[in-house]
Amino acid sequence: MLEEDEKIEKICSVCKKEAGKRCSRCATVFYCSAEHQQQHWKTHKSTCHPFKICSNEQFGRFLVATRDIRAGEIVLKESPLVFGPAQITGPVCVGCLQGLEEKKHMECEKCGWPVCKRSCQDHSSHQAECKFTVARGSKVSIQHFYVPHPTYQCLMPLRCLLLSESDPAKWDALQRLESHDDERRGSEQWRNDREGVAKLIPRFFKCENKWDEDEILRIVGIIHVNGHEVPLTEPSSVAIYNMASMLEHSCRPNLAKSFTNRNEVILWAPNAIQRGERLSICYTDVMWTTGNRLEHLRQTKMFSCECERCNDPTEYETYSSALRCSGFQKDGKCKGYLLPVDKSEWTGDWCCLKCHKEVTGAAVGQILERARMDLDAMQKHREDHCNKYVKHYSKWLAPNHQFLVDVKISLSQVIGGNNPEAIKKIPYDKLMNKIKVCQELIALFEKICPAEARAFGATRFELHAALAELGRRSTESNNPAAAVQLEDSLYNATECVRMLQHEPSILMESKICAQAKKNAETLKALLGIKD
Numbered sequence: 261m262l263e264e265d266e267k268i269e270k271i272c273s274v275c276k277k278e279a280g281k282r283c284s285r286c287a288t289v290f291y292c293s294a295e296h297q298q299q300h301w302k303t304h305k306s307t308c309h310p311f312k313i314c315s316n317e318q319f320g321r322f323l324v325a326t327r328d329i330r331a332g333e334i335v336l337k338e339s340p341l342v343f344g345p346a347q348i349t350g351p352v353c354v355g356c357l358q359g360l361e362e363k364k365h366m367e368c369e370k371c372g373w374p375v376c377k378r379s380c381q382d383h384s385s386h387q388a389e390c391k392f393t394v395a396r397g398s399k400v401s402i403q404h405f406y407v408p409h410p411t412y413q414c415l416m417p418l419r420c421l422l423l424s425e426s427d428p429a430k431w432d433a434l435q436r437l438e439s440h441d442d443e444r445r446g447s448e449q450w451r452n453d454r455e456g457v458a459k460l461i462p463r464f465f466k467c468e469n470k471w472d473e474d475e476i477l478r479i480v481g482i483i484h485v486n487g488h489e490v491p492l493t494e495p496s497s498v499a500i501y502n503m504a505s506m507l508e509h510s511c512r513p514n515l516a517k518s519f520t521n522r523n524e525v526i527l528w529a530p531n532a533i534q535r536g537e538r539l540s541i542c543y544t545d546v547m548w549t550t551g552n553r554l555e556h557l558r559q560t561k562m563f564s565c566e567c568e569r570c571n572d573p574t575e576y577e578t579y580s581s582a583l584r585c586s587g588f589q590k591d592g593k594c595k596g597y598l599l600p601v602d603k604s605e606w607t608g609d610w611c612c613l614k615c616h617k618e619v620t621g622a623a624v625g626q627i628l629e630r631a632r633m634d635l636d637a638m639q640k641h642r643e644d645h646c647n648k649y650v651k652h653y654s655k656w657l658a659p660n661h662q663f664l665v666d667v668k669i670s671l672s673q674v675i676g677g678n679n680p681e682a683i684k685k686i687p688y689d690k691l692m693n694k695i696k697v698c699q700e701l702i703a704l705f706e707k708i709c710p711a712e713a714r715a716f717g718a719t720r721f722e723l724h725a726a727l728a729e730l731g732r733r734s735t736e737s738n739n740p741a742a743a744v745q746l747e748d749s750l751y752n753a754t755e756c757v758r759m760l761q762h763e764p765s766i767l768m769e770s771k772i773c774a775q776a777k778k779n780a781e782t783l784k785a786l787l788g789i790k791d
């Protein structure tokens with residue numbers, strides 16, 4: 261793809277004469293002189309990205325790096341085309357989108373939609389729907405605050421539809437996004453959207469002839485396929501971006517996603533990316549098993565993932581979706597792992613990679629369902645519950661299985677994590693166990709999700725804290741290993757900061773990052789390291 265670039269005539273974007281300079285930020289436009297480059301910057305800066313848009317039959321549009329991207333570089337920072345409440349949500353403030361409690365809210369003076377404070381009724385994102393609601397002739401009246409509210413399902417689609425009048429340029433960009441209209445038609449989700457949105461909007465807003473059902477359903481499809489969950493409010497909200505919506509999915513993506521306090525998305529590269537590589541994010545949860553990821557992508561994004569990770573049932577020999585053969589055999593001796601007989605059929609029969617015994621899909625399903633239910637029921641903030649779960653399900657699940665990893669992440673945080681002093685009081689074996697759990701998690705993340713910045717950041721923080729405590733104890737007992745342990749702690753604190761540097765101040769991760777920064781300074785002083 262990029263070889264074609266080499267054949268492109270290098271012509272100055274300003275005077276169209278032969279050009280010897282290339283824009284170093286995007287590597288896609290040329291100039292004959294520094295003056296012309298400077299002159300062109302005003303127009304060029306909005307499209308100056310280190311990637312270009314490509315497309316093919318299978319993926320539609322996708323983004324490809326036009327130059328080498330350094331580890332840590334921001335690849336794209338973008339404001340949303342539109343943002344609003346999630347489809348299934350209790351009442352939230354229509355200005356800032358924060359959740360509301362029954363007696364602690366007010367109503368927009370013009371239209372009646374709930375807001376948390378007066379200034380929120382003037383929020384720009386509420387204006388078009390406010391006018392539109394006023395036009396229906398009566399104010400909205402939200403009465404029930406503790407259940408998902410049906411009218412809220414209409415809000416995000418309405419915000420999108422009203423862009424055609426309030427912001428035609430954004431409306432055009434929205435129209436170009438994939439809706440999977442035909443594939444969605446007839447599905448359970450589509451039927452719910454038809455009843456809950458496409459039929460409700462005309463009825464509720466008294467606008468029978470404004471949009472037809474198919475038009476509304478197409479927009480709902482665009483929201484499902486392209487919407488990003490934004491975790492800045494409680495409950496989370498949804499935003500649609502223009503460029504970011506063109507990123508393809510991979511179950512081992514190369515970009516990390518974060519948000520600013522203003523709902524901008526930040527896509528950055530935790531590790532270096534080579535020119536010509538395709539840029540990707542994960543549309544589902546990278547920690548899930550292959551079966552769960554595939555199913556979720558099929559249901560919500562309408563495609564069957566064929567990425568490298570999905571094509572390798574061992575998932576880079578981590579066996580993250582595997583079960584243990586021993587759990588299903590009477591003698592319990594076989595140490596092999598079970599994986600599906602057919603790698604694209606995760607609900608079919610499974611087979612042991614070692615002894616080749618087969619287990620029915622139903623038996624596998626039963627264990628997974630039980631493990632999932634116990635996971636939902638347990639108290640993850642309790643170390644004893646976590647240990648009990650890990651001990652019990654290690655009989656059936658491979659050590660890197662989604663459910664065990666979920667509990668091990670909790671365990672890494674709860675061991676000595678009650679308060680800043682708690683780690684000083686835990687016995688040596690617990691401290692070593694915390695270190696072991698963190699190291700195993702990091703080794704797993706490096707293989708299956710090297711760009712999962714938040715998981716890395718949080719686990720690096722726990723590991724740094726445990727190693728600092730180990731170093732402290734070693735120092736007290738004159739153990740010569742102390743220096744290495746403290747250096748290792750410093751390395752993990754620094755990595756934590758690197759991974760969480762783009763997290764917004766609203767989120768806990770940003771506080772963890774700030775604490776890691778402080779701790780790194782203390783460790784440097786202790787080790788006599790100067791910047």
Ligand SMILES: C[S@@+](CC[C@H](N)C(=O)[O-])C[C@H]1O[C@@H](n2cnc3c(N)ncnc32)[C@H](O)[C@@H]1O
Pocket residue numbers: 318319320321322436437438440485486505506507508509510561562563564565566567
């Ligand atoms: C958010 S959109 C990405 C942009 C889209 N390709 C476009 O042209 O607007 C998501 C859709 O892109 C396609 N897509 C993204 N990643 C894919 C992948 N790994 N394999 C197949 N299709 C993919 C699917 O059709 C998916 O529903």
